[in-house]
Every structure is written in structure tokens, then in C-alpha cells.
Amino acid sequence: MMKTYNGSCHCGAVRFEADIDLSQGSLRCNCSFCLKIRCWAVMVKPEAFRLLAGEAEMNVYQFGAKNEHHYFCKHCGVRPYGIGNSPRYGVFYGVNVASLDGVSDEVLANAPITYVDGRADNWISPPAETRYL
Ligand SMILES: [Zn+2]
Known part of the structure; x- marks a missing residue:
């Protein structure tokens, strides 16, 4: 169910x-960056994301x-x-699921x-081992 999360x-x-529909799935990835930050993300279109505060309180990291x-x-x-900007999805926001507020343990x-096997630049099929991600 589509819902507006804070x-x-x-x-x-x-x-x-x-605006996120968590039942539509989320992503965990084994690439060099996602692994270190324990990334758990959900992809949304730009129009589904609204920054309410803190633009000047952030830095940005880029690599590769x-x-x-x-x-x-x-x-x-x-x-x-x-x-991000991917050939498959166009411009997207990758929202950190763990930064959503007030979501029940059950929903999460x-x-x-x-x-996804980002380490192998393979965004189609999962890596052989996923248990630690
Ligand atoms: Zn902070």
C-alpha cells in the first residue's frame, strides 16, 4: 500500500x-559502498520524495x-x-529504509x-551469498 512516510x-x-509502497520491495546490495554502510534502500521517483529540512546540513559523497x-x-x-541515475530507471531517489520514522517492526x-550483486555490476540477479547482507 502506498503511504507517505516521514x-x-x-x-x-x-x-x-x-511516498513509498514497502510491499513493492526494497534493495540490499553487496557493492563496495552498500556493504560498508549496510545499505537498505527503497527506490522512488523524484516526485515521490520531498526534503523538508536540512539541505545545508548535508554533505554529499560520490565515487566511481x-x-x-x-x-x-x-x-x-x-x-x-x-x-541516482540509472539506464534502467532514470533518475531515482534511494531512500534509506532504516531512516524512516514510526514504522513498526512488523512492517519492516x-x-x-x-x-543485487552490485559488486559484479550485476543489477539483475542476486549474488550467490546474501545471508550477511
Ligand atoms: Zn543528523
Whole structure:
């Protein structure tokens, strides 16, 4: 079910809202960056994401081909979202599921997870091992 969620970094400097249907699935990835930040993301279209506060409180990290902007709070370090541009999806916001506020354990536990093998630049099929992601 599509729902508008509120989200934030840990210190509260960055706040956003996003229209998300968690039952449509979320992503975990084994690429060099996602692994280190324990990324758990849901992709939404730009019009489904609204930054409410904190634009000036964030820094952005980019690496590799620099197609993606990984935003993080300057104060607490939490990464609420990133903006990517992929040939398959176009411009998208990758919202950190763990930064959503007020979501029940049950809803989080029931959000389907798609594992992607970003380490092999394979965005179609899961990696052989997913248990640690
Ligand atoms: Zn913060």
C-alpha cells in the first residue's frame, strides 16, 4: 500500500517525507559502498520524495562513475537518501529504509528484499551469498 512516510537522520537536522509502497520491495546490495554502510534502500521517483529540512546540513559523497549522490548529515553521519541515475530507471531517489520514522517492526520485517550483486555490476540477479547482507 502506498503511504507517505516521514524520515530523518539521527540528530534530526535532516527531515524528509516520501511516498513509498514497502510491499513493492526494497534493495540490499553487496557493492563496495552498500556493504560498508549496510545499505537498505527503497527506490522512488523524484516526485515521490520531498526534503523538508536540512539541505545545508548535508554533505554529499560520490565515487566511481559518480552517477550517484550519497547524501549524509554533517552532524550525525546518517545517510537518509541518495540520488541516482540509472539506464534502467532514470533518475531515482534511494531512500534509506532504516531512516524512516514510526514504522513498526512488523512492517519492516515484512518488506520484501531484493538482493543485487552490485559488486559484479550485476543489477539483475542476486549474488550467490546474501545471508550477511
Ligand atoms: Zn543528523
